[in-house]
Amino acid sequence: MPNLNCGLDLIGEVLYGKWKIRLLWFIHQGFQRPSELQRKIPDASRRVLNVQLKELENHELVGKIIYPVVPPKVEYYLTDFGKSLIPVIAAIGEWGDQNDQRLRTLIEKNIQS
Template identity: 85%
Template sequence: MYERKTLPELNCGLDLVGEVLYGKWKMRLLWFIHEGFQRPSELQRKIPGASRRVLNVQLKELESHELVGKVIYPVVPPKVEYYLTDFGKSLIPVIDAIGQWGDQHDDHLRTLILKNTKP
């Protein structure tokens, strides 16, 4: 697993949030777990653009930051379910607000992103 070689800059709240939420799929993972999609295969179906390995890495990071917890059922094959911790639940209003902002500025953001994307 990746091991950080330098200490992160933790000078303000934005630095702290960036360290916890940095990762392309983390906010989506938190949102989908909040919506009730808890099994890794369900999360994979909700985020088809992400590889299983990347999702597993980001779920582990969310778990290490105590935003999600994991239950492993003793069955064959193993069954795993993720859930939001109380700490993770406290982020849902923030993620919801970011999503609403994106929806309000959908056309403008889409135009900017597509303009800066090379085919």
Template identity: 80%
Template structure:
């Protein structure tokens, strides 16, 4: 089992947000679930670079943090759907603002990222 090496630091809002949203795909998962992509296979198609295992882990963490709910339908084969909680929906405007900032600064951000990856 995973044992945390660095103790939790939850002294301010930024620490709390980092703890809840840390994970490469979590923001995208929230965005795509909000857009109506609720089944794990749909989310996998929207984020093909992520493995199914990693997406499942991050969905489980989002569920533990009460941002999404998971509904399992009693059918064969099993059907699972995710949806945002009201708490999760409250993050969508923030994610939208971050996306807009990224779009407005796309060229500069791309140059900075490429410069950094070339120097490694």
């Protein structure tokens, strides 16, 4: 059982996963089909994206529409609960942009170590 003593523990449990924040952001931007999300995040395997999308769905941050066509067409959308995270994700992105050069230097330094 994970440690869920505070809000940071809770959000870590829900958003833990390399691609989840990006998935939420790209779905918010209108990229809803799995193939579109795969193109936006080419470093992630389709399997990993599917697992993380399923976890986001289980945490009620995204919903899924399956259209009854052949081949099946799937689209993801943000729930109201998921939409409530967008300002937080935007703030984190802005912080990253404001500290771009410092973060790049630190990341590259740690990779070389």
